[in-house]
Amino acid sequence: MSIFRPDTEAQVLDAVRWAVAEAQPLEVAGHGSKRGLGRPVQAAHTLDLSALSGIVAYEPEELILVVRPGTPLAELRTVLAGRGQCLAFEPPDLAPLWGGAPDAGTVGGTVAAGLSGPARLRAGAARDHMLGVTAVSGRGELFRAGGRVVKNVTGYDLPKLLTGSFGTLAVMTELVLKVLPAAELSRTLVLAGLEGRHAVQAMADAMGSPAEVSGAAWVPSDLGLPGIPPRTPSVALRLEGVAVSVAARLSHLTTLLGGRAATAVLEPAESAAFWARLRDAAPLVERPDLVVWKLSVPPMEGAAVLERVRRAVPGTLGWLDWAGGLVWLGLPPPAEAGADSQAAAQAAVVRAAIGGAGGHATLVRAPEPVRAAVPVFQPQPPALAALSARVRHQFDPKGVLNPGRMELGAAA
Incomplete structure (x- = not known):
């Protein structure tokens, strides 16, 4: 297994072009604090972005921050707090949920996973704070989208598209983020x-x-x-x-x-x-035995969805955030004997609990064999799945970036 650790944009471009030329899939990671989120990546090589770190530009008066993806969130919080500002979508520190150290997350990983905290209700999600991006596609092409202004509507909104794509479309090398004044x-x-x-x-x-x-x-x-x-x-x-x-x-x-x-x-x-x-989902961090799910549902349906799961799976721990629109669940772990089938049954219960309410369920934490066997992300309707596949093919036709992370891919 090879580990590429670029510290410049040019080196990222070279690594991806090598992967494309040799048909060698890459796992794209920062500090690796979110490896437990999503399906296991099917790649023999790692593109480690932890050295591609640091603030490129910070304009407090313009509420603009330009940063490299490997920059620790803890570093950003400190710098912004010094000027009375913050990332208003309140990014969570979920590394301990997967057994990592606190404050291990990077800004690139947070945006790639589309993670937002309780303030999403008022401030919007991570994608709403992405103004621009520089990235290398799975074709080995460098591109820039968006810019350093709050209003930028020219062409496709690629910064928002890459947010929550889990590194499957492109490798971000620079992010332009909107910052806001911190609450007194x-x-x-x-x-x-x-x-x-x-x-x-x-x-x-x-x-x-x-x-x-x-x-x-x-x-x-x-x-x-x-x-x-x-x-x-x-x-x-x-x-x-x-x-x-x-x-x-x-x-x-x-x-x-x-x-x-x-x-x-x-x-x-x-x-x-x-x-x-x-x-930071601390009650679930303190229960490492539990299988963790996160559900996004219409806010008025949150309590009913949670209650349906609790009735079907005794011992479930759960709460509501986002005024009921976000349901956190911790389910008792499957027994070792027949774990895969039990995990599949639990997944069916969770997704059935959403029912006709609409929404989606994400398997956030489970043993790797379970994440490989159970759909981690909400299965898409056929038309949407076909559209997603076309988008992935346009950005990464050979499937070299994080294959398997969001759905089963070809063997590496």
Whole structure:
């Protein structure tokens, strides 16, 4: 097995051109912190982008950051915080979910996996903050798309297309990201004792109010998160901004929703700790035995979907984020005997729970044999699958970039 570790764009281009010429598939990785997400890659060689790191340009007044893909997210957070700014889509630190060290993730891996945190509700997803990209396609061609302006609508929106493509279309060598001012203050209103449709309705009413909620989640009685009353299912609603604005909006929300449940307020330190643990899926990190799924569904359906899975699979741990639109699930692991068939049965249960609600389910953490046997990503309808295949063929006709990562590919 060969490992290519380029530290320049030209070296990335040379490596991909070699792979194309020799028909040798490459695993594209940064620090490798997300290898457990997606199917096992079918490649004998690795293109390690960890040395292609660093900030190329930072223009705080223009809210623009240009960065190489191997740059650690922790480094970016520090630099941005020094200027009172942030990546507003609140990228999670999920490396510990797969047994890695905290803060091991890179900006390239986060964008390639399309990962966004609780602030997605208000700020949008990772793809909405991608302004431009420089990349090498699976044809061995260097291209640039987008630019350093917030409005750029010329041609296809390739930066958004590459976000969430898991390195299967092109190798990003430079990213242009939009940054935003960081919130001065964060406080969280907790509604204790709500669950099911009552919890979902409370989150919907909060999101429909002028309170500008930046995080809305429901947690069960057994999750053990900071500030949540013991053994009490609760809704958490985050408000961010300048102090006087947060206080006024908190008062409005309390008046609007306070008659439905007992209320409490998490002050800044406790609020930050709560949302950080939820963002990074800490309850599932602490249960490495569980098989982890992430479901994206219409927000009003989240509680019903979660309840269907919990009834079908006793011992399931789960909660709602994105006002009910994101369902995190931790399912008991299959027994060693017949693990593949049991995992397939669990996958069928999870995807059936979505039912006619619409949405998709992603297998986030499972042993490698399970990820090889069970569709990790939501199977696409035939027309969409055909379109996806045409796009992949246009960018990577020989299938040299991360083959097998998103679906079964040819053997390496």
